[in-house]
Amino acid sequence: MTLRNKRIVIVGGSSGIGLATAQSALAAGAHVMIVSSRQASIDRALAVLNGPVTGHTIDVLDKKTVTAFFDDLGEIDHLVYTAGEPLTVTPIIGMDISAAQDFFQVRYFGALTTISAAAPHLHPGGSITLTSGSARTRPGAGWSLGASISGAVTSLTKALAIELTPIRVNCVEPGIIRSPLWDAMTETDRHQMYEQQGATLPAGRIGEVTDVAQAFLYAMTQTFTTGTSIPVDGGAPLV
Ligand SMILES: NC(=O)c1ccc[n+]([C@@H]2O[C@H](COP(=O)([O-])OP(=O)(O)OC[C@H]3O[C@@H](n4cnc5c(N)ncnc54)[C@H](OP(=O)(O)O)[C@@H]3O)[C@@H](O)[C@H]2O)c1
Numbered sequence: 355m356t357l358r359n360k361r362i363v364i365v366g367g368s369s370g371i372g373l374a375t376a377q378s379a380l381a382a383g384a385h386v387m388i389v390s391s392r393q394a395s396i397d398r399a400l401a402v403l404n405g406p407v408t409g410h411t412i413d414v415l416d417k418k419t420v421t422a423f424f425d426d427l428g429e430i431d432h433l434v435y436t437a438g439e440p441l442t443v444t445p446i447i448g449m450d451i452s453a454a455q456d457f458f459q460v461r462y463f464g465a466l467t468t469i470s471a472a473a474p475h476l477h478p479g480g481s482i483t484l485t486s487g488s489a490r491t492r493p494g495a496g497w498s499l500g501a502s503i504s505g506a507v508t509s510l511t512k513a514l515a516i517e518l519t520p521i522r523v524n525c526v527e528p529g530i531i532r533s534p535l536w537d538a539m540t541e542t543d544r545h546q547m548y549e550q551q552g553a554t555l556p557a558g559r560i561g562e563v564t565d566v567a568q569a570f571l572y573a574m575t576q577t578f579t580t581g582t583s584i585p586v587d588g589g590a591p592l593v
Pocket residue numbers: 365366367368369370371372389390391392393395396412413414415436437438439440460461464485486487488527528529530531532533534535536
């Protein structure tokens with residue numbers, strides 16, 4: 355399957371992995387709709403995207419607006435979900451449980467809200483691709499939340515691939531990727547983290563958003579792939 359003239363919604367498409375996926379999908383001839391919660395990030399993204407693309411400012415936690423958006427849109431071919439927030443290392447001892455619950459909101463409950471609203475409008479030959487993370491299989495100390503959220507998304511993927519067939523449902527599991535997700539760190543700390551993490555990986559470097567975008571394009575176009583997770587992690591689980 356090619357993406358030529360396919361209608362693709364990318365929730366989280368204004369930044370990082372979602373933005374790179376939007377760029378790649380446009381280059382492949384798709385019509386792309388990017389969605390995220392802040393108008394400023396939508397405007398920044400539209401300024402760098404070329405081709406048939408529209409931007410929509412929607413908070414995935416606002417079920418009414420999400421539902422109205424998909425109801426207005428008509429049929430779509432593919433849904434990509436990369437919306438997420440930075441997650442800090444959170445040791446279990448002394449964990450703020452209420453903050454821990456909040457971490458599930460955008461990445462997990464936002465995905466549920468979005469899929470619930472979008473699924474009735476997805477073309478039967480189409481697909482949904484979610485975002486998990488390599489913390490699922492190889493969590494570091496303090497990564498219980500990141501591992502749990504990723505595990506929940508990967509399990510959700512499998513359950514929905516059964517429930518929503520013939521729509522295919524997959525997820526991508528990125529390792530550490532250079533993206534604006536880490537912008538809250540100081541430049542020095544961020545650079546150090548990228549260097550140190552990259553040096554431990556068989557790939558010898560951390561990932562780029564374009565590496566992950568390729569996996570999203572594969573998930574959309576490979577019609578024999580469903581209910582699975584696609585790792586893009588530089589070999590992290592091996593070390
Ligand atoms: N980068 C990594 O190293 C890495 C590794 C493993 C997994 N991941 C996961 O991959 C996903 C994408 O990461 P990224 O690096 O591309 O992050 P990013 O550059 O920060 O992009 C996150 C996107 O989510 C949108 N978003 C946040 N809250 C939202 C909300 N309530 N409603 C709608 N959109 C919302 C943001 O736009 P607005 O601010 O405009 O809402 C932005 O477009 C995340 O789930 C992340 O946890 C990332």
